[in-house]
Amino acid sequence: MRPTVAVLGTGIMGTGMARSLLRAALPVVVWNRNPARSRPLAEAGAVVAGSVAAAVADADVVITSLLDVDAVVQTVRPALGQFSDSAVWVQTSTVGTAGTERLADLAREAGVAFVDAPVLGTKAPAENGSLVVLASGDPALRASTAETFEAIGAKTLWVSAVPGDASRLKLVLNAWVGTLIGGIAQSVAMAEGLGLDPRLFLDAIAGQAVDSRYAQAKGRMMIDRDFTSAFRLGGLLKDTGLIVDALREAGTDPALAAAVRDRLDAAAARGHADDDIAAVIASYRD
Numbered sequence: 001m002r003p004t005v006a007v008l009g010t011g012i013m014g015t016g017m018a019r020s021l022l023r024a025a026l027p028v029v030v031w032n033r034n035p036a037r038s039r040p041l042a043e044a045g046a047v048v049a050g051s052v053a054a055a056v057a058d059a060d061v062v063i064t065s066l067l068d069v070d071a072v073v074q075t076v077r078p079a080l081g082q083f084s085d086s087a088v089w090v091q092t093s094t095v096g097t098a099g100t101e102r103l104a105d106l107a108r109e110a111g112v113a114f115v116d117a118p119v120l121g122t123k124a125p126a127e128n129g130s131l132v133v134l135a136s137g138d139p140a141l142r143a144s145t146a147e148t149f150e151a152i153g154a155k156t157l158w159v160s161a162v163p164g165d166a167s168r169l170k171l172v173l174n175a176w177v178g179t180l181i182g183g184i185a186q187s188v189a190m191a192e193g194l195g196l197d198p199r200l201f202l203d204a205i206a207g208q209a210v211d212s213r214y215a216q217a218k219g220r221m222m223i224d225r226d227f228t229s230a231f232r233l234g235g236l237l238k239d240t241g242l243i244v245d246a247l248r249e250a251g252t253d254p255a256l257a258a259a260v261r262d263r264l265d266a267a268a269a270r271g272h273a274d275d276d277i278a279a280v281i282a283s284y285r286d
């Protein structure tokens with residue numbers, strides 16, 4: 001029988017993953033703190049639950065896709081007793097290493113199976129089922145999560161048997177995303193400030209070893225000041241805090257990540273927290 005999947009949190013990523021699960025014909029139950037945000041999913045075939053307890057009650061897999069670790073704790077802790085004996089909690093929110101340990105402890109104390117499963121990719125990959133799922137946890141849980149991961153992702157990388165390792169790799173990847181977005185913004189702003197057409201920067205790197213699809217896509221958004229959100233700037237700001245902590249824990253100099261965090265912080269202070277991360281350009285040039 002196909003697993004019933006509960007999705008707790010229907011923000012950008014939760015909504016996208018729910019749509020991919022529905023397309024794969026899995027029964028989907030959704031819950032969101034602000035119920036208005038789940039309504040479009042009802043039209044797409046999901047059951048909208050009125051409470052977290054109701055959402056998880058009959059679920060084989062429970063996905064959390066919430067802002068940060070506190071949001072996950074507040075949402076899941078009161079309902080852990082309602083999980084069925086065979087249910088697996090698939091935690092996809094980016095919460096860092098200490099956050100993941102906190103959640104894994106909660107799950108262990110409640111006797112709930114837990115997979116640390118942060119995802120790589122933004123709105124479009126979540127919607128079209130092409131995320132990269134980074135997973136760590138008990139290998140015995142691979143079979144019961146396989147259909148879910150196949151529905152939301154193009155590939156699943158099982159990192160290790162230790163919850164927390166996938167979240168460590170996620171921070172490594174988001175450190176890279178932060179470096180890219182900061183670097184793209186710096187070059188676009190620099191070109192503009194020097195009186196050049198910033199499109200020349202993108203034209204010059206196009207197809208060369210230093211090019212990337214990310215530079216072309218985010219660079220164009222920065223030049224057009226189009227900040228339609230695929231990845232909220234406030235979300236990456238939260239992540240860079242976790243990344244700086246992880247770099248220190250790793251004994252690795254955090255200066256570059258800290259500089260990116262400061263630029264994101266400055267853009268957020270100018271009112272761009274809910275815009276796409278491309279809005280970091282505003283911290284270089286208004």
Ligand SMILES: NC(=O)c1ccc[n+]([C@@H]2O[C@H](COP(=O)([O-])OP(=O)(O)OC[C@H]3O[C@@H](n4cnc5c(N)ncnc54)[C@H](OP(=O)(O)O)[C@@H]3O)[C@@H](O)[C@H]2O)c1
Pocket residue numbers: 009010011012013014032033034035037065066067068070071072074075092093094095119120121122123230231232235239
């Ligand atoms: N967007 C990306 O590109 C991306 C990529 C990979 C991973 N992630 C990670 O995935 C997670 C979700 O990201 P997103 O982009 O979908 O974020 P989002 O669109 O901002 O949605 C955030 C979700 O968290 C909920 N929430 C916030 N505080 C809450 C609380 N105290 N209690 C209950 N619910 C709360 C929101 O509910 P309301 O609607 O009621 O506010 C909403 O459902 C984050 O951890 C993010 O870092 C994001």
